[in-house]
Amino acid sequence: MVSQHEILKAAAVGDGAGALGNSTAVGGDCADSLTSEIVVERDLAACMRDGVTLYADVYRPRESGRFPALLMRTPYGKEGSSLLATTISAVRRGYVVLVQDVRGLGKSEGRWVPHFQERNDGYDTIEWVASLPYVNGKVGTLGVSYLAEAQWVTAPTRPQHLLAVAPTMNYASHKHFFFEGGVFRTTFMKAILALQARERAQLGLPIISDEAWAHGGESWMTHLPLAELPLMKEFPYWAEWVNNPVESDYWKPVDIEAQHDQITVPALNITGWHDDYYGQPGAIRNFEGMRAGGGSDRARRGQRLIIGPWSHGDPSLTNTSALGVDYGLNAGIDFIELQLRFFDYWLKGIDDGYTKEPPVRIFVMGDNVWRDEHEWPLARTRYTDLHLNTGGVLAAAAPTADSSDTFVYDPRHPLRIPHLDASGKGVAVDWDSVISRDDVLTYTSAPFDSDTEITGQILAKLWISSTAPDTDFSARVLVVEPSGHMCPLTRDPGMLRARYRNTEDLQPPRPLTPSEPTELTISLGYTSYVIKSGHRLRVFVAGSVFPAVHLNVWGPFTSMSQAVMAKQTVHHTPVHASKIVLPVVPR
Template sequence: MEVTGKNPCGVKPFYWKKGIPLKETSRPPLIPNKEETADGMNITWDVPVTMRDGVKVYVDVFRPEGVTDKLPIIFTFSPYGKHGPKTFDIFPGADVPKGWISKYTVWESVDPVVWTKKGYAVINGDSRGSWGSEGDLEIFSQQESRDGHDVIEWAGTLPWSNGKVGMIGVSYLSIVQWGIAAQNPPHLAAFVPWEGFTDFYRDYTHHGGIPETKFLHFTQWSCRAGVNLVEDLIENNKAHPLLDDYHRSKCVSDLAKITAPAYVVADWGDHGMHTRGTLNGFVGISSKDKWLEVHGQKKWRYFFEPESVKRQEAFFTKFLKGQKSEVDLWPRVRLEIRDRAWKAEFRPEQEWPLARTQYTRKYLDLNEGTLVDQNPSAISEVAYNSTVTDDCLRFQHRFSKETELTGNMRLRL
């Protein structure tokens, strides 16, 4: 059943669907505050947290077993389901070894077993309207950002908390961080947006105004479970093809409001969704302490690689535990300069974009399907259907000498 309603930002029409009931999913039954001790952790499942408007969202809390010291907290938030999945098999080629994550690992987030051993508590939340959390599920919304703020403030004032909360996660779990950080919750000590985006329209649904026709369906599928209504992302984007208040109601409204320390990670290979917005996020925030890392490897494997986890720990050691770490020696920017698959080198830099970049203008030659140095004198025309999946135009360019392409490119039509 589809219904048309009014979203919290006042945009109309706004399309919703009935959420998939929990009994029709693989999620365990909701038993608030169920406790157990397992795998070196004290675990409390389905803890209700009340938002400022009275709506309850549910979180799972993992603490190191037997530890009585006050703990820093790592927090994640998404509608993907804090209960799973526990494997990357749904994406063949993800190449994350099964031994790298435990059964407690939320999709695209840290492993609680690993991080509780490092002296942290981990709190994973189901965002408003998803799974057992109350309310309606609105994807990438400002409401989601406010709720994230409220959960952080609840977590930062728990009796066993040291008052410092950090965020981390990939993709959706990264995207939501930008909006929450812009709320400036007092107990947010640092955040690690690992391959997300900051502009719903330009980074995801309409690159250069061109409709996205493929991955939106996965987002719709993965954000469909809830007790009430869930946003119909497909219909809303059909109804709002231009940049308007609907799209502005998503993600972060003002990057400059963000002041929390940030370790920002982007991927050259995710340019269809994550690269542009992550780089713009790093440039746009006002954080005095911020670092950028860009790699060209497999996204999930890179997140869980031991060396990546070591850098994540160094960042949180400094800002969540207040201890010295190798972060003090990091270059401001760390780039992987990639030649081809598995052949690359990391290079330290001091700024982004690179100040020494030489921008070169090229022109489209429609007849040859190439990029050329001079603007063709003849007018030509070519077309494709932007609403058809995988229909596109291609232009090729062969370089006459070895060239490094590191930075932004722009196409003007």
């Protein structure tokens, strides 16, 4: 049922930063020529296959006719202003736009079961949208973060009327979202708790404020056993997540990259070099996987990849800085126009030169320029090894003699890298305090003798041994300026639960043989960054990074009393040569 009709006189949208233009500022006849009427229908009901009703707001041209539709499905509230600039621009371009509250949130009925529910609900909603009298049967989807993840979770179900998707900053697999290197991530708990507010109120449970999180968040993320966290007792999916390891079939519905051959639509994949830990592997692995093995020729040739210097959120013409670094005016993009050109081609058949453009566009930090590429990874990449050597040296030369470094990892005192404060705001990291710990090994290169571009994925291949049957290893690369100031080369540390051996191809879990060298492969993330002449690289290796604390035991974690200290060894010998692999691009 339509609860409300409105007619908006919508002014022209500016640079896509999220605000509507003010028509009164234009004046005279120009003001009339820059406006158009938009019909808004609030709370349009869509019935899902199980009888639950979801509600959407519809924005459409007032002109009669049938138009292609763009759908955004959100957990953040369909009436929020953050989607309005995109919505108005799209309607003015001749699209019907629908913004729907996902199940259990906003005005929609049902219980919210994050991510998993979007498979069927997304399918049912897309087919419902296509049936509306002002829609011509052609549907595209778009949105950032959860809105993007919902698109990918739905795509393998192959809705008949879904023609293209534009997911921004999302995951490709549970292996890089719920987990990282087989390590269960508890850091997303804060976002989950915030979105539970409606249901918590209905159940008479405490609503977790930012202040409550600041006081209790650390204890909640490290509670043992984690599946029995009292705060999550009334939400069964939490125990399911914790009790199902990364290799469990439970995760199949949200393992997107395992279903690429079932997806038949083009995708505009967008992420940022400073996106959250899952964003880069999400966009890149979906792009690569769909190009190689998508479920149709249309899907394979219709993949695009855009990576800018952004953190998590909407790119725009004015969003040009991240983590305290301003990349200049060239860093901005017209995010809305980028998406609409994509849909103009795939939903309207308008080719304004779109098909002649290369499929990859990246921002090269350091040079601070955009660059088009024809593939990812770049074919001209020269993969270059830097070996971990005795004395904390990082060098091209491989070890010529047997040596090793050791540290003791104590689960009661894990490594902490506080890049966010209690409220979630970014803070500067004191890297000296991190690398000076006794349980952190560091290796530093000589100064680079020329500017060197690193574009692609950085890998650590570590030969390790441990006195524990299972443990975590982490590693990270820092850029060291001549002044001694350090900054991370990639967004997050690489982490791996040793039982899985390889972050990029998780192996069936098996214990370590005490003190026996074992090779681990750990992704250290992706970047496009020019290391300036005179700068150095520094690699550090450690154990668990808080709050993902491994107790150095094989079985399930039930109490911190299980925790045991482990002696960790990193080998650098001619036979067991630990190294990082840099994707160097010739200049």
